[in-house]
Amino acid sequence: MSAATALAGLWSGLAAFGRDGGAPPPSAARGRADDAPQRTPAASALRPAVFIDKDGTLIENVPYNVDPALLRFMPGAPQALATLARAGYALLIVTNQSGLARGHFTRAQFAHLQAALEQRLRDEAGVELLDVLVCPHAPGPGGAPACLCRKPAPGMLTRAARRHGLDLARSWMVGDTLDDVEAGRRAGCSALHFDSGGETLWQRSPLRTPLATCTDWRQVLDAIVGPSADATGAPLPVATSGTA
Ligand SMILES: [Mg+2]
Ligand SMILES: [Zn+2]
Numbered sequence: 287m288s289a290a291t292a293l294a295g296l297w298s299g300l301a302a303f304g305r306d307g308g309a310p311p312p313s314a315a316r317g318r319a320d321d322a323p324q325r326t327p328a329a330s331a332l333r334p335a336v337f338i339d340k341d342g343t344l345i346e347n348v349p350y351n352v353d354p355a356l357l358r359f360m361p362g363a364p365q366a367l368a369t370l371a372r373a374g375y376a377l378l379i380v381t382n383q384s385g386l387a388r389g390h391f392t393r394a395q396f397a398h399l400q401a402a403l404e405q406r407l408r409d410e411a412g413v414e415l416l417d418v419l420v421c422p423h424a425p426g427p428g429g430a431p432a433c434l435c436r437k438p439a440p441g442m443l444t445r446a447a448r449r450h451g452l453d454l455a456r457s458w459m460v461g462d463t464l465d466d467v468e469a470g471r472r473a474g475c476s477a478l479h480f481d482s483g484g485e486t487l488w489q490r491s492p493l494r495t496p497l498a499t500c501t502d503w504r505q506v507l508d509a510i511v512g513p514s515a516d517a518t519g520a521p522l523p524v525a526t527s528g529t530a
Contacts, residue, residue: 332453335376335416336510337443337470338367339461342484345403347462350385352395354402360482364411366503373511376416376452380442380459380469386422396420419446437461438468438494443475458510464494471495478509 341347344367346358367377385391400418407413419435419442426432435441447454459470459477462484470477471493479485479496500506 332447332451332456333376334374334456335378335446335450335452335454335458336367336370337378337380337446337457337459337473337475339437339459339463339466339480340379340381340403342462342482343460343466343480344379347482347484350390352385352391352399354399357399357403357406359406359410360480360503362503364407364413366507367407367413368411369507370510371413375458375510376450377413378416378446378450379418380437380446381418382421382436382465384421384424384436386420387424393422416450417446419443437463438465438472440469440473443469443473447473460500460506464489464496467496468494478506480506 338344341349344360344363346360348356348358351357371377383396386393386396404415404418407415421433421435421437421442423433423436425436431439433439433441435445443454443457443459446452447457454474457473457475459466459473459475460480461467461470461477462480462482464479464485464487467477467479468491477496479499481499481501498505498509500509
């Protein structure tokens with residue numbers, strides 16, 4: 287068995303076993319990744335999160351860019367993240383960066399860009415990201431999965447959930463491609479398609495069907511915290527006791 291075949295098998299297994307890669311829940315026997323979430327008594331201790339794709343969702347997509355001078359937020363994105371944080375959601379970026387595997391830039395260059403992005407979110411909206419998860423791998427031949435983390439695989443989300451104690455069933459994935467939608471749904475999250483033009487293939491399937499399609503961050507807030515969300519205002523009665 288080739289390494290790629292082995293990884294594809296692992297990836298399928300992870301998807302089938304659901305959200306933490308551990309013992310499969312009873313529903314896994316039915317092979318459905320969109321089953322109702324497994325509730326446990328400890329679930330209330332876990333925080334909900336919003337997983338955010340970077341390119342074409344949080345910022346304008348400049349392919350393989352690592353120059354902080356070229357960072358442009360999508361309109362209203364930093365302020366929307368601040369509203370989500372006030373509503374109790376942990377905020378994380380989950381991003382495919384095959385430019386690392388392809389040699390377009392180095393880990394150090396990407397770290398420099400990430401630091402600049404995080405600082406701008408702090409400066410412009412008082413937003414603190416809980417984490418930034420990066421898949422540094424390239425897809426395999428024909429686009430086949432070659433790792434457990436590249437979206438549409440859910441590995442970055444499930445890893446973050448284990449690392450930070452996140453409640454995937456109450457969490458959201460927001461991204462500009464259907465691969466983002468699929469990664470979110472495979473992780474057990476609700477998923478929004480942020481349609482900024484990044485999707486070009488439109489390969490549809492049940493797992494690639496978002497709960498809603500949004501074309502700006504106002505609509506994302508409407509979907510997650512409701513149309514009463516106040517971009518400047520008071521705590522919203524949504525998520526948890528979480529500390530933002
Ligand atoms: Mg994107
Ligand atoms: Zn990967």
